Amino acid sequence: MELNLDSEVLKAYGYTKENVNIKQIGSGLINRTYLLSPTSGEEKYILQNINTDVFKNPNAIANNLKAIADYLANHYPDYIFIKPVSTVNGEEMAHVHHEYWRMLPFVADSVSLDVLTEPKQAYEAAKQFGKLSRLLNNFDAKTLEPTIPGFHDLGLRYEQFTLALNQTSKQLKGLAKTEIDSALDHKYILDYYNSYTHRNDFPDRVMHHDTKISNVLLKAKTFEGICVIDLDTIMPGKFISDLGDMMRTYLCAFSENEPDLDKIKIRLPYFEAMVKGYLSEMKSTLTETEKELILFSGRYIIYMQALRFLTDFLNGNIYYPINYPEQNLDRAKNQFKLLSELSVNEKELQDIIEESLI
Structure with a gap:
């Protein structure tokens, strides 16, 4: 070529x-x-x-x-x-x-994975993202510039959704009625987040913002973590951004492009590995408010991504590349199903978090 x-x-x-x-x-x-x-x-x-x-x-x-x-x-x-x-x-x-x-x-003898195939990989990746945050705990995040302004701003994403809803065609609104109702019903996630923003122990940190598995290098043979890569989106943000994005991308065996919603399930061993890997570095650094919001971080990021896919569908698919006209709607359905799975498994997930915080 x-x-x-x-x-x-x-x-x-x-x-x-x-x-x-x-x-x-x-x-x-x-x-x-x-x-x-x-x-x-x-x-x-x-x-x-x-x-x-x-x-x-x-x-x-x-x-x-x-x-x-x-x-x-x-x-x-x-x-x-x-x-x-x-x-x-x-x-x-x-x-x-x-x-x-x-x-x-x-970096020689390293591998960047596109898909997680065992919980150890989730543990090592989460540990690396946690380690970078821990080492930068005393770095002044305010000195950094946003590289994508509003990237993980749920309030902005909700505004964009409501604007698209008001401007879209009756046809698209009809096709997306169920997902539109879900988006409106889940606005409590934004309201809940806003109720925490005044707290002094909910700081801005240096966050990676894109913690999918392909953005960490692992040793090729042992899958031991080496370092974090693809650093374009490093900028000020809340801890929710990194941990929530790991939940969104590590917990299900299938990506947002899977249209069969019956396949969208949370893998508890991967959740446990991810939480333990992250907290092995960040447990002593997170504030009490942040510890309260560990599981919520998944809700925040998954809901935000569902809104973004739905908004793009209502806008006529102008942002995310698609292979067929309703793909962004299918992606939104996928993310709303993943969001519901957090609620279905909430007790088991919260028990894992509490155990990991001991």
Whole structure:
């Protein structure tokens, strides 16, 4: 396959197409990603294009990562933080023909999974996300810039839903009636969250915001955690963002693209592994309010994602890529079913949390 990679991008990092092998990799939908293997046998690198349709201020990403990398280097020098490699001109990114690129060191003997196949993987991944939050507990989150403003703002997502509901066609509203009713019925989740925001022990932290399994590196043979990757969305947020997103993506064997709702079940061993992995790092750092909201974090993020899929369907599928016209509606149904499964299993899930907090 011919790779359409501008030679000027390679030049910015001191390479040419003659002295490096290039292979496109990754399953991400946002950024184009390549593996660079210098022919001289040097260390390999990841070269990634930043999607400016999603990240409209790439400099915010670069500034955030530099500030965090400097802090960790000073306070926890042994921690593996995959910071960008500087260009030959000493810049954090390469800016070529109106596109932004960054180069990252490739971690040998590591694997990034697309699907969880055993609870140990959930434990190790959750532990890594928890570890990063713990190490950055004393870092001033206010010094970071939002790379996607309002990304996990449930209030904003509810406003967007109500706007779409008021503007959509009768046909789409009719097709989505059940899901619209569910979205309105679950507004109590937003109200419950707002009742906590005034508390002093519900702080803004440095959060990853996208804690799916593919965003952590594990050792290839043992699945032991190595480090967190894909750091574009590191910015200020509540602990709910990371733990809730893990619940949304780790607990069911099937993704949001599964239309058969009978398959949407919570795997208790994965929940237990995830909670224990996360709390093995964060138990002593979380406040009492945060501990109260551990299970709620799953409700918050799952409801928010259901709203986003439903909103996109009502808007005519303008944001999420689809393979058929009603896919975003099916995704919303999927997420509402997952949300209901949290309630069905609430006692068992809360018992696991209480046991893990001891």
